[in-house]
Amino acid sequence: MLKSVNRVLLGAAGLVLLAIGGAVLASGLGLPVPSWWPFDGRHDVLLSVRGRDRWRDEGWWWPVVIAALAIVLLLSLWWLLSQLHRSRLSEVLVDSGDGEGALVRGRALENVLSSEAESLHGVDRARAALRGRRTAPEARMRLVLEAHAQPTATLAELTTGALAHARDSAGLAELPAEVRLHAAKHRAQRVS
The missing domain is CATH 4.10.810 (Virus Scaffolding Protein; Chain A)
Incomplete structure (x- = not known):
């Protein structure tokens, strides 16, 4: 959109x-x-002599014009660079064994990683994003853990489960991952 x-x-x-x-x-x-x-x-002409001379005696006029044009230029350059920057990987090259390979949509692999991570014990929500090159993707995951979850056990399950399955199914030698763990917010429980 x-x-x-x-x-x-x-x-x-x-x-x-x-x-x-x-x-x-x-x-x-x-x-x-x-x-x-x-x-x-x-x-x-765009500006008549009277229009050009109108602001000549004001000391603030030209610095304001130059600053405004500099801001417009910087914003335009920032927008242009943001258009060229691709934050997510759109496709992953999978070794199909025939020498040519097959392309898997990056979003599909991200959705599989997220859903498999959400199925782990103690994980409330999970989100995955693939970055890097299509021949050497890198995963960035964000897990929201429930209050009773054990972070080390969850991380071990994620490494041997979802990440290993994604690496093996894509035929990758390695799938480096950065995993950020967050605690789920919950209301305080009253003790009576």
């Missing part, structure tokens, strides 16, 4: 910028422009 909203917003922003840029270019080349366009000639 977030990916599609992101693409729609990016497409809309691109169309608006393309339309404005095209209209400025057409106006600068002396081509006919729409009647609502504020600049209608080749020698028309």
